[in-house]
Amino acid sequence: MTHIRPRRRHLQSLRGKLTVATVLLLAIGIITATAISLMGMRHYLLDASDTNLHNSRNSLQNMNLTLQQIESLTALAVVRDQFTGANSKAGILPRPESLFVPLDNDGRALSVGTVTPTARQQSLADAVRDPAAVAASNSIHDIRLDGDPYRMTGVRLKDGTIVILATSTKAVHDSIKKALKLDLAVGTGLLVLLAVFTMWGARRRLRPLEDMVETASAIADGDLTRRVPPRPGMVTEVDQLRVALNTMLQQVEAAYGTRERSAAQLRRFVADASHELRTPLSAIRGYLQLYDKGMLREPADRTRALRRMNAEADRMGRLVEELLTLARLDQRPELRLREVDLSLLVRDAADDLRAQQPERPVEVAADGAMFVHADESGLRQLVGNLLANIRAHTPPQAAVRVALERADGVVRLRIADQGPGMDPRDADRIFDRFFRAGGGAGSGLGMAIVLAVTDAHGGGVAVETAPGAGLAVTVSLPAGAPAEAPAGVSA
Missing domain, CATH: 3.30.565.10 (Histidine kinase-like ATPase, C-terminal domain)
Structure with a gap:
């Protein structure tokens, strides 16, 4: 039955379409949820970093310090930066996440006592184009130092010196990248599992439709007794369709059988009617031929022939009347x-x-x-x-x-x-x-x-x-x- 194969391909494409649609919907949901969660995570972590910067800036403003008053603190910071910077290059200690540098009005890094600015402090000073605007603004700015992302702000001291404060956000971005990789791995696994289970479920749920296709094809090939087999545990709309289709097929088979019987009965009826009408017609035609050839010379012969023709005519009349009665009843006339x-x-x-x-x-x-x-x-x-x-x-x-x-x-x-x-x-x-x-x-x-x-x-x-x-x-x-x-x- 060559016409079954393309229909099965249609069913297979339907399973594929259902699987693709389901996987796409889940993929959109995963991507949306991942984007929202990562944006929320980034906002939360950066907000914490920005809060620390604001607190440090407010502390310097509220304390009304000068550059000389913080020389000791700056010297300690420089020593720490030099120590940790050298050891971080050697892989001993991690680099500090925050740093600061004092600047003059022209944006040049200032030395604190005999301690000159470190390379990272100089890089921070070079990254700030307008220190005065940064100090006057209460906003947090993004910069990059040696390829690493930082968040910075500025504050003007009592003596006019500008201090630039910066905090590294590399850990934040690294955390976001790790979370993104984890979400992608979990999401991909979920999509694969969903595709497998959707294909299996669609195949199981659409199997009754394949049975209907095979049944319809078998009936088209002449097997009117074929029915869609039941599936255990199926109480869905597909099973209701199976019951309705089987009922329809039962009626079609019964109607076809009735039509065949009616056609056979009609053929037999026409043959019998022709045979019954032929007998009296043959008798009448025979007597007429005898009369036409002059073979009925005696009055008694003519009388007998006439009586027989009348009898056969009456018989034919009754037969035609009964046939008309049956034909009228077959047409289901409106009875009085x-x-x-x-x-x-x-x-x-x-x-x-x-x-x-x-x-x-x-x-x-x-x-x-x-x-x-x-x-x-x-x-x-x-x-x-x-x-x-x-x-x-x-x-x-x-x-x-x-x-x-x-x-x-x-x-x-x-x-x-x-x-x-x-x-x-x-x-x-x-x-x-x-x-x-x-x-x-x-x-x-x-x-x-x-x-x-x-x-x-x-x-x-x-x-x-x-x-x-x-x-x-x-x-x-x-x-x-x-x-x-x-x-x-x-x-």
Whole structure:
């Protein structure tokens, strides 16, 4: 089945699209969360560094120190800077995170006593372009010394000397880089796990859709009995779709079977009708040919030929009338429904049977009025066909019993005879059109009309028979109004 593969690719692409969409959403979430957390971390750490610088600056301003008053402190700082700077190059001690340098108004680093500025202090002084503006501003500025980031501020002493204070932020940036690497590693791992689990979950959840594709393809190839198999533990919308699809497929299979049976029945019906109509037409054509060739010279021969042609014409007329009746019933015409006293119709039909066959015992058990909501002409044809079937296929001395009863909103008409009965195989086909048990007389449409009339009224019909046990036909019809004659109807 070559047409299944592209559909599977569609399903695989759907799984891929779901996986990519989910991973992209998570990636966007991780990137956003990482950016916000790193920005918050950087802001917090730099804010702490800036707070220390502000505190140092405020302390120098509040103490009103001069350069001479802080010479001792500066000398100690220079000694520390020289000591730690030399040892940091040797890898013994780390370089200090903060430093300061006194400047004149022109931005030149000043010596404190006999101690000249160190290289880092000179680099700090060179990095400040406008010391006066820095001292006058209360802001914190970013600079770089020897490739390392610093935060600096300035303060003007009582004697006019400008002191530049700086703190290294290298540790802050290193911490942010480490956090970024950790977030990237964890985020990548989460994305990989999510992709794997999403692909597995999508494959598991979309497996019923693949079953539906395979089932639809199998049905397209002619296997109408194929159904979508159930999946244990599936109570999602996909499983509801499976149930709905199986229900639809069941109806499609039933409709297809009904159509095939209807087509076969129609072909058989047309063939049988052609055969039945051909027999009387052949007989009439034969007698006409004999007459045309002058072979019917005797009056008795012409009379017999005329009688036979009339009989065959009558037979053909009845057959056409019955075919038209069946065709009308097959089209589900609008019936002229009204309250009909079925017991009255039964008694009339029984009287007709007694008149036609006086020697036949006929018993009628239909006391009182019994109404059904039905088409009167259809019911008369139904009862007439049942009794005509008895008259044609049973001996004249065979007793007949016609009974009516009403129970649970249903009126049951039972017509039973004591004739020869039927073989069970023939009884199964008694309602088939043009079926005649044992090749007997009649058109074979009487019982088919009985079934069609019963179906048109929403009722049912059943047959009970056995060889030598007679035939009993029970017709069930929806009951009409209670057993009180409506206006204009007499019992």
